[in-house]
Amino acid sequence: xxxxxxxxxxxxxxxxxxxxxxxxxxxxxxxxxxxxxxxxxxxxxxxxxxxxxxxxxxxxxxxxxxxxxxxxxxxxxxxxxxxxxxxxxxxxxxxxxxxxxxxxxxxxxxxxxxxxxxxxxxxxxxxxxxxxxxxxxxxxxxxxxxxxxxxxxxxxxxxxxxxxxxxxxxxxxxxxxxxxxxxxxxxxxxxxxxxxxxxxxxxxxxxxxxxxxxxxxxxxxxxxxxxxxxxxxxxxxxxxxxxxxxxxxxxxxxxxxxxxxxxxxxxxxxxxxxxxxxxxxxxxxxxxxxxxxxxxxxxxxxxxxxxxxxxxxxxxxxxxxxxxxxxxxxx
Amino acid sequence: xxxxxxxxxxxxxxxxxxxxxxxxxxxxxxxxxxxxxxxxxxxxxxxxxxxxxxxxxxxxxxxxxxxxxxxxxxxxxxxxxxxxxxxxxxxxxxxxxxxxxxxxxxxxxxxxxxxxxxxxxxxxxxxxxxxxxxxxxxxxxxxxxxxxxxxxxxxxxxxxxxxxxxxxxxxxxxxxxxxxxxxxxxxxxxxxxxxxxxxxxxxxxxxxxxxxxxxxxxxxxxxxxxxxxxxxxxxxxxxxxxxxxxxxxxxxxxxxxxxxxxxxxxxxxxxxxxxxxxxx
Numbered sequence: 001x002x003x004x005x006x007x008x009x010x011x012x013x014x015x016x017x018x019x020x021x022x023x024x025x026x027x028x029x030x031x032x033x034x035x036x037x038x039x040x041x042x043x044x045x046x047x048x049x050x051x052x053x054x055x056x057x058x059x060x061x062x063x064x065x066x067x068x069x070x071x072x073x074x075x076x077x078x079x080x081x082x083x084x085x086x087x088x089x090x091x092x093x094x095x096x097x098x099x100x101x102x103x104x105x106x107x108x109x110x111x112x113x114x115x116x117x118x119x120x121x122x123x124x125x126x127x128x129x130x131x132x133x134x135x136x137x138x139x140x141x142x143x144x145x146x147x148x149x150x151x152x153x154x155x156x157x158x159x160x161x162x163x164x165x166x167x168x169x170x171x172x173x174x175x176x177x178x179x180x181x182x183x184x185x186x187x188x189x190x191x192x193x194x195x196x197x198x199x200x201x202x203x204x205x206x207x208x209x210x211x212x213x214x215x216x217x218x219x220x221x222x223x224x225x226x227x228x229x230x231x232x233x234x235x236x237x238x239x240x241x242x243x244x245x246x247x248x249x250x251x252x253x254x255x256x257x258x259x260x261x262x263x264x265x266x267x268x269x270x271x272x273x274x275x276x277x278x279x280x281x282x283x284x285x286x287x288x289x290x291x292x293x294x295x296x297x298x299x300x301x302x303x304x305x306x307x308x309x310x311x312x313x314x315x316x317x318x319x320x321x322x323x324x325x326x327x328x329x330x331x
Numbered sequence: 332x333x334x335x336x337x338x339x340x341x342x343x344x345x346x347x348x349x350x351x352x353x354x355x356x357x358x359x360x361x362x363x364x365x366x367x368x369x370x371x372x373x374x375x376x377x378x379x380x381x382x383x384x385x386x387x388x389x390x391x392x393x394x395x396x397x398x399x400x401x402x403x404x405x406x407x408x409x410x411x412x413x414x415x416x417x418x419x420x421x422x423x424x425x426x427x428x429x430x431x432x433x434x435x436x437x438x439x440x441x442x443x444x445x446x447x448x449x450x451x452x453x454x455x456x457x458x459x460x461x462x463x464x465x466x467x468x469x470x471x472x473x474x475x476x477x478x479x480x481x482x483x484x485x486x487x488x489x490x491x492x493x494x495x496x497x498x499x500x501x502x503x504x505x506x507x508x509x510x511x512x513x514x515x516x517x518x519x520x521x522x523x524x525x526x527x528x529x530x531x532x533x534x535x536x537x538x539x540x541x542x543x544x545x546x547x548x549x550x551x552x553x554x555x556x557x558x559x560x561x562x563x564x565x566x567x568x569x570x571x572x573x574x575x576x577x578x579x580x581x582x583x584x585x586x587x588x589x590x591x592x593x594x595x596x597x598x599x600x601x602x603x604x605x606x607x608x609x610x611x
Contacts, residue, residue, distance in 0.1 A: 164540075166560030166568050171578055174588045176539035176559035180513060184545055187514035188521065203497070203506060204540040204559070211510050225497045225506040225537070230564075235419035235499060251502045252415050261414070263503040310514050314475070316507040317468030318414035 007063050009052055016045045049273040056220070058248035058257075062228055064220040065199045069276040071283070073100050073115035073158045076198065079283035080106055080290075081113065087144055093173060096137030098128040098161070099209070101144040106156065107291035109298075112148035114141050114209055115158030118199075131200070132165035135178035138208050142182050145189055152302065154192040154294050157209045162227060164205030179208040186211035187313070188306045192297035194290060196268070197221040197255075198275075213309050214293045216266040217255035218282070220274050223264065224253035263316060359383050361554075375595045384552050384595055386532060388434070389441040389458035392491055396599055397445035397454060404443040405480070406473045411438055414468070414504055423500040426462070434461045438469045439494075442477040444486070448603040450611075453481035456491040457538070463495030466537050470498070471508025474542060478515035482522050487611045489602060491529040492543040496536020509541035516545045525609040527602055530557050530580070530589065548605050549589040550598070551580035557589075 006014055020041045027034045056064065064070070077084050077100070086102035088095040097117065104113040118131035141157075148155050164175055186193060186209075195212035201223030217223055226234075231251055232243035239247075252258065255267040268285050271278035300308070356365050361383035371378060375395055376385040387395075393402050417423040431437060439461035445454045455477050457464040464470075474490065481488040497505040519526060528546025530539075532555035540559055543549075551557060558578040566573060576582050583589045593601045 164559065166565045168565065168569060168573070168577070171558050171560065171565070172582075172586045174544075174586070177544040177588055179540040179559070180509075180542070180544040183510050183513035183541055184517045184520070187510065188517045204509060204537055207506055207510060208540075211514070223503065225502045226499055231419075231499050237420075246419070250415065250417050250419060251499070253502065258503055261503060263507060306517075310518070313507060313510045313514050316511060317472055317504050318412055318501075319469045319472055320410045320412050322408045322410065 005068050007060070007067065009056070009060050012052070013045060013048060016041060016048065020045065046272065053220075053273055057245060058222070058251075058254050059228060059245040061220050061254050062200075062222050062244075062248055064274045064276075065222050067274065067276045070199055071275050071279040072120070073117040073160060073198070075279055076158060076283050076286060077104065077113065077115070079280060080104075080287045082106070084113065087147075088140070090136045090140035090143055092139060093136040096134050096140060097124075098131055098133040098165070099137035099141050101140055103153070104156075106287060106294075109291060109294050110153055111290075111294070112144055112153050112155045113158070114144060114155060115198075116161040116206075116209070118160060129165050131161045132163060133161065133205060133208075134165050134167075134170050135173040135175050138164075138175075138178035138182050141209050142185055145186065145193075149189050149191050152191060154194065154297065155189065155212075156290055156294075157193070157195045157212065159195060159197040159201050159206045159210050159223075160199035160221075161202050161205045162200050163202035164208065179204050182208045183211050187309055190302045190305055192294060192300075192302075192305060193309070194293055194297075196286060196289070197223045197264075198286075200227075201253075202227055211309070211313065213297055213305060213312065214266070215264045216268055216289060217258060217264050218268050218275060218286075219255050219270040221255055222248075222253040223255075223258050224251045226251070228253070377595050382553065382594070384532065384554065386459055386493070388460040389436070389439075389456040392456040392531075393441055393443075393445070393454065395595070396447060396456075396489070396491070396602070398447065398449065401446040402443050402454065403445070404441060406442055406476050407437070409438070409469045409472055411467055411469045413500070415500070415502055417500040417502075419500075426500070430462050434458070436461050438467065438473070439464045440470045440473050442473045444480075447489070447599055447606070450603055450606045451486055452602070452606070453477050453484075453486040453488045454491075455489070457493050459493040459495075459533075462498065464493050464538070465495050465498035466505050466508050466541075467498040467501050468504045468508065471505075471511055474512050475508075475515045478512065478519050478526075478542075481526075482515075482519040482524050485522070485524065485611070487525040487527065487606045487609070488519060489527050489529065490542060490546075491531060492534045492538050493531045494534055494536065494538035494543075496538060506537065509537050512542040513545060516542055520547075525606065525611045527605055529593075529598065529602075531555050533557070535559070535561055544588075547609070548591075550591050550593045550601060551583065551589050552595055552598075553580055553592050555580045557583055 081104040119125035119128035193212040195210040197217040228248035232239040232247040236243035275282040362381035530551040
């Protein structure tokens with residue numbers, strides 16, 4: 001059996017899992033009827049799992065979001081899309097595998113699906129720069145969004161990136177410009193846009209494909225202006241277990257806190273123990289969210305979508321406004 | 332953060348008795364020559380010997396760009412709160428207070444109507460001296476309102492950027508200001524408005540990846556550091572030395588990302604000239 005990857009806080013489960021395995025092994029060998037014992041162990045395993053996942057710290061959440069077995073964009077495409085017709089390239093520089101784009105059928109909807117992909121094996125990870133997209137990735141995404149607009153297809157984006165790639169070529173080819181243009185153009189795209197953070201929502205690199213009518217996060221995903229390590233290194237001067245935990249807490253990066261702050265619209269529940277324990281069930285919840293929201297948004301006039309989207313983002317931010325208001329605008 | 336130009340002779344020669352009154356002379360960080368502060372300041376805060384552009388605050392920037400006494404500050408009634416109750420080694424509230432006391436400013440951007448060589452404009456100047464010009468809810472809101480005001484009154488919009496990027500202490504709210512300002516610029520663009528983005532040293536992170544890169548025309552002061560990721564992060568990621576001049580204005584000009592590199596003394600003229608070309 002393949003060696004399972006356990007997160008630090010999952011260690012209490014290992015013992016139980018081993019016991020279950022041993023019992024199952026002997027049950028298979030037909031030694032005795034252990035169904036009851038196995039069931040009891042499974043139950044306590046499930047209870048412990050639920051308990052652990054109900055009390056994750058924000059830093060634990062970041063680790064779940066980065067779990068090597070956590071389903072990625074291409075996994076969900078396989079599980080959700082009835083047909084996926086991948087479209088590559090930005091027509092200017094190249095094709096960035098860190099962003100996957102293509103026509104897709106989800107439920108009864110035809111959509112343009114766009115998502116960050118981190119890669120599974122070493123080669124794929126390297127090619128995808130671990131989900132850190134280059135400018136050509138963002139430009140490819142925008143090109144396909146415009147294509148979607150032309151044919152009246154809604155856009156669905158799956159966000160999963162530690163951040164946009166910080167490198168020589170990326171800077172030279174205008175990483176900042178590519179992201180900025182996406183923010184501007186997505187805000188006025190005349191088709192419905194849904195964005196879902198499935199794993200990591202790292203800063204501008206995430207937002208670059210997440211200016212949407214509805215934004216949701218999977219329960220154990222994170223979304224923030226900077227990674228906890230980056231924040232810890234700058235504000236706490238050093239990134240270690242303790243400061244990462246403090247930074248993760250301070251940044252309000254969990255799905256629940258983002259929802260409470262009004263930055264996202266919905267939290268999508270994951271199976272007990274995280275998406276990596278049941279990709280199919282997670283995919284089912286995602287599909288439900290996508291189809292329900294598309295059905296709603298499709299009832300609206302496409303021409304009116306940018307105005308609604310504008311309002312959605314226009315009101316994000318907290319500050320105090322003292323009176324008297326300045327005499328500035330006529331309205 | 333201290334301004335590059337604020338390093339005085341006495342500070343740089345710590346422990347040695349120096350008779351020159353502090354701040355009268357300073358050593359230019361670029362050519363390392365001693366220059367007379369007043370002469371440098373009269374030269375738009377540019378080194379008279381080597382053209383090094385010293386970093387300046389928003390007030391000085393506004394003074395330099397606008398016609399005398401024409402700047403009308405707007406949206407000054409917005410003030411920063413601490414939405415996340417953010418505490419690192421110090422609390423956000425403490426840091427804010429310290430920045431406000433240090434600079435005498437409420438926040439890191441000044442916005443208002445002004446005239447540039449007789450042309451009415453909407454002018455926003457980020458202030459590097461306040462919290463490194465980082466993007467807070469208030470900075471984002473003031474810029475967004477400025478863009479909306481420019482759109483409504485068909486005013487040319489000038490945003491002078493200098494920023495360390497996002498305001499980490501406002502996390503997601505800071506991030507969303509990127510979307511908000513960019514969306515406002517989409518409307519400004521739809522209405523046919525002119526936006527001149529002026530990049531100064533340094534312009535990085537979330538500010539670069541939003542409004543700063545969305546100018547119809549993008550100008551930059553010479554040798555400014557302009558980029559998405561900081562040089563340190565890039566170096567750590569790629570594990571090699573960065574080429575000389577990487578992420579400078581001149582580098583971006585060569586890369587085709589900005590339109591013009593403009594000497595600070597010429598900025599007013601250039602802005603007026605572009606406003607005229609755009610028939611605004």
